[in-house]
Amino acid sequence: MRVLAAMSGGVDSAVAAARAVDAGHDVVGVHLALSAKPGTLRTGARGCCTIEDSHDARRAADLLGIPFYVWDFAERFTEQVVETFVGEYAAGRTPNPCVTCNEKIKFEALLEKAMALGFDAVATGHYARLSVVDGVPVLRRSADLGKDQSYVLASLEPEQLRHAMFPLGGSHKSDVREEARERGLAVARKPDSHDICFIPDGDTRKFLEDRIESRPGDLVDAETGAVLGRHTGVHGFTVGQRKGLGIDAPAPDGKPRYVLSLEPVSGTVTVGSAEGLGVRTIEADRAVWPSEQPLDGPTECVVQVRAHGGVVPAVAEATADGRVTARLREPLRGVAPGQVLVLYREDADAGDLVLGSAKIAATA
Template sequence: MTDYPGAPRDAASPPTARDGRRLRVLAAMSGGVDSAVAAARAAEAGHDVTGVHLALSANPQSFRTGARGCCTVEDSRDARRAADVIGIPFYVWDLAERFRQDVVEDFLAEYRAGRTPNPCLRCNEKIKFAALLDKALALGFDAVCTGHYATVVVNEDGTRELHRASDLAKDQSYVLGVLDGRQLAHAMFPLGDTSTTKEEIRAEAARRGLSVARKPDSHDICFIADGDTQGFLARHLGSAEGDILDEEGHRVGRHSGAHGFTVGQRKGLRIGHPAPDGKPRYVLDISPVDNTVTVGPAGSLEVTALTAVRPRWCGTAPQGLGTYTAQLRAHGDETPVTAELTGSGPEAELLVTFDEPVRGVAPGQAVVLYDGPRVVGSATIARTRRRSRAAT
């Protein structure tokens, strides 16, 4: 290993914590308490840590709206103050254009196509562990450190696995399920293998003298600071009136833009009259081609299987049929499944069959497979098969 600053490093040679080496670590510091404590722990472990804040907006707001949003000017200053207290160098890197293309534009394109994306997964895949990691490796760093709650397990042969955090209540492995083996080899999550509560993390930050100890957590989508996703979509995608249909194709209402709905949605449907059985109706399908939204009873949301595309594996891809558990949303429960990988390369698809039907599965979401606590990989849901209806 070369030690001089900026020296290139073989990206195929993963850093290992078990051999006792002092690693050059780039700590992504959002300005929040988790990333600050993660950077402090990495420095305390003896690594050579440099903090970096990612400027992801061309026109950042000066202050966040309550506990919403992140990556503002305020956050940048908080991150810098934390780095000063920890005693590490600190920089701000402008990735706003890359973030706009790979995350924001992708988010809008998915909604335009009638799908429901998860921008946090895309940010981890394309920004934190692609654009940021590639730049870090080019500058001679060994690993990127973040405040995510997940665990990297190093096997005897040096290979790495992504596992759930010790504290399942804080586990964030779902949004990291897009990391491939190379990215995982250079990832460091200092908070994932501790069972401390969030209040204990805040108390640790206070003991370390970090001013972010009581800073509110950010919520929702970071680039929609006011939390009004439908308003954001309307401003960028416009309004286009269309029909709300029942399962028989009868018009039961009107909408001002199909992009304002997601599969499984119940509130805000603005249907003028109740269903014949008097029970609530939910969004079943969104068709951008004819700008229609189909609604129906809760039972029609039950999905028995799905097909997912663009699979990404946290290690070696599985072979043939396998039994796993699947998670379908960031804070969702696991459900037993049988999964089969078909095809290869760009044509590869993941076929997932549920042991018991599940509800509210939307194209565009990610399905993440687990083998016990280990994250096997993830894929983007393209089609679903329902108990009472044909595939969506």
């Protein structure tokens, strides 16, 4: 097959490309330039799309003996990832930009261009297992549960997964690093990327304040309804947040307060005790079924709402208009509208299977 290897400049994508070459595919490497000013992105070997990352990717491609190109996706990244991120926070929701990037950039924009150029598949360094059985994609957790990235891939459409390759799905990160060392790849010891690549200093609140107009509102106690303070905009908060609330007086019981909900129209930020964070029901919409199999009636599953969050058992139901209701067997804390709900079916023999995903709209 003709395979386009997406090379971020990190160890995972380099080894994934190497394995694609070893498998006998006709491989071409490509690095995505995602910023018109790449020097403003996170540097120090921690990002995924800086100038130094592109150089690392090129060196890896040279060692593998494959052609290498840099494709400029900066404008599309800004519009579909950065602006979406800002808009979601302005609306009182908590987005995951990595999910959006995978969905809109790596497996929409990149795959579209790859297909137009005659490639059969795009290979990436994601830790997830993927197979196609009778033309139907089957997406599962990776063998290394600590690095599993099936969560950020669960929003991909079946047709996108049919043209995807995840060569690292059956491996553990320690083995991938050792393989990179044995292959002579300079990125073998390069640290993993962290945080949000387009927020250089990691200060999300300041990043949003520079882009969202100030809309003051009240900080309200969930139990008494008392106004505890003022703030400059709901974009500065997320459900489950404890620090930086701007409340001077301690709670009567001396316990910490947490953000329980956000109301962007009135600007109200409701705070309360940790017990108030417990969620039993999740309502979500815009469902995607990677294996083309929507839920058929109430379905026992486990759900995950953060990329590296815990899972809880649940019973989920879906409707024809793309809505999903998950009733949790035990409460889950810190669930916010805008996050992605991913449904898994436990499979002891082959790893958890991704049933589907949906965007969280409300909780109870």
